[in-house]
Structures are given as C-alpha cells and as structure tokens.
Amino acid sequence: MARGDTELRVDFVEGAVRHRRRFGGGRGQDLAKAMGLRAGKTPVIVDATAGLGRDSFLLASLGAQVTLIERSAKMHALLRDGMDRAAASEDEELREIIGRMTLLQGDAKDLLPQLTCEAILIDPMHPPRNKSALVKLELRQVRDIVGTDDDAADLLNVALESAQKRVVLKWPAKADPISGVRPCSHQIMGKSTRYDVFMMA
Numbered sequence: 347m348a349r350g351d352t353e354l355r356v357d358f359v360e361g362a363v364r365h366r367r368r369f370g371g372g373r374g375q376d377l378a379k380a381m382g383l384r385a386g387k388t389p390v391i392v393d394a395t396a397g398l399g400r401d402s403f404l405l406a407s408l409g410a411q412v413t414l415i416e417r418s419a420k421m422h423a424l425l426r427d428g429m430d431r432a433a434a435s436e437d438e439e440l441r442e443i444i445g446r447m448t449l450l451q452g453d454a455k456d457l458l459p460q461l462t463c464e465a466i467l468i469d470p471m472h473p474p475r476n477k478s479a480l481v482k483l484e485l486r487q488v489r490d491i492v493g494t495d496d497d498a499a500d501l502l503n504v505a506l507e508s509a510q511k512r513v514v515l516k517w518p519a520k521a522d523p524i525s526g527v528r529p530c531s532h533q534i535m536g537k538s539t540r541y542d543v544f545m546m547a
C-alpha cells in the first residue's frame with residue numbers, strides 16, 4: 347500500500363491485500379464470520395468507514411456486494427485511484443471483485459439511512475495507544491489525513507437504525523466499548539482486534 351517510504355497509495359493488485367486474498371482463510375476468518383458470511387449465505391454489506399478499502403476488498407473477494415463510504419476527500423481519491431487501477435487489470439478475478447464494490451463519498455451518518463443492506467461494518471480510527479512508536483507507518487499516514495473519529499458512537503447508533511440484520515464494530519481487542527451505545531450481542535476476539543456484533547431484534 348505504501349510506495350517508497352512516504353507515499354500512501356491503495357493497491358489491490360499487489361502486496362498485503364493480494365496476500366490476504368490468497369492465503370487469508372476464506373469465510374473462516376474473523377471478519378467474514380462477524381459479518382455473517384457462511385456457506386450458502388452472502389449478505390449485502392455497507393462498509394461505513396472505508397479507509398484503505400482492505401476490509402471491503404476482503405469481503406468482496408468472498409463474494410459479497412459491498413458499498414464503501416468514505417468521508418475524507420483525500421482517502422476517497424486514493425481509494426478511487428486504487429479501484430480504477432484494479433478494474434483495468436488483466437486479472438479477471440480481480441476485476442470481478444472490484445465489480446462488486448461501489449464507492450461513495452460522504453458522511454455515513456447521512457448516507458446510511460438512504461441505503462438498504464443486511465450488514466454494516468464500522469471500523470473507526472482507534473483511540474491512540476501508548477506504544478505510538480509501534481504504530482505502522484501506513485496507519486500514521488491515514489491518521490494524519492483523517493484525524494480521529496470522535497463521532498463513532500453517533501455513527502454506530504445510526505447504523506443500528508439502518509441495518510436489517512447486524513452491525514459490526516471492529517475495535518482493538520482490549521479497548522473499552524464505545525460509550526453511549528447499547529451492549530453488543532456477542533464478540534469475536536482476535537489477538538489484537540475484536541469484532542463486536544450487534545444483532546437486530
């Protein structure tokens with residue numbers, strides 16, 4: 347994703363995303379399970395915090411139709427560029443995956459009520475950690491562009507009104523729940539990341 351030392355770029359053709367697509371573990375991986383993908387079931391998804399598009403790409407590579415929403419104009423432009431290059435690739439499978447992804451620019455709090463979907467993914471910028479030196483360059487670059495997402499609780503509450511089946515919050519494994527939001531239905535716990543799953547009644 348990062349080219350050279352400093353330039354942030356979205357690349358669905360090579361690097362980490364390609365590796366995860368090939369060796370990531372299919373529908374058995376935590377993100378896919380949290381979003382409700384299983385044998386014979388592929389939900390229609392909105393990724394309300396698109397960022398570098400990695401999670402969306404993974405879900406689309408597993409067959410899901412994904413609408414990506416990104417409010418930062420700069421991140422949106424990086425994503426558009428990465429998606430356009432992948433759509434022009436000679437790799438037919440890659441073109442099919444990109445064909446399942448629809449990118450929108452705007453604040454998901456405004457756009458979600460206008461969309462129909464079964465599952466919504468929310469992955470806000472995480473609270474700063476003490477070990478800031480260990481934060482990956484790429485994450486620091488994204489943070490420099492978008493800052494912190496202080497309205498994550500509002501976004502979650504809008505999502506809970508908008509999804510038909512579930513909302514999933516991707517969050518650091520050891521972080522406190524976001525206050526002002528109802529308790530989740532269950533959690534899928536990974537080493538550094540957890541998924542808080544909110545099922546609709």
Ligand SMILES: C[S@@+](CC[C@H](N)C(=O)[O-])C[C@H]1O[C@@H](n2cnc3c(N)ncnc32)[C@H](O)[C@@H]1O
Nearest residue numbers: 395397398399400401416417453454469470492
């Ligand atoms: C941690 S990044 C997401 C990373 C992403 N899951 C990935 O796989 O690359 C968070 C992104 O969500 C965006 N964002 C946060 N709140 C948003 C909102 N209310 N509407 C749209 N985008 C939002 C930020 O601008 C940022 O680019």
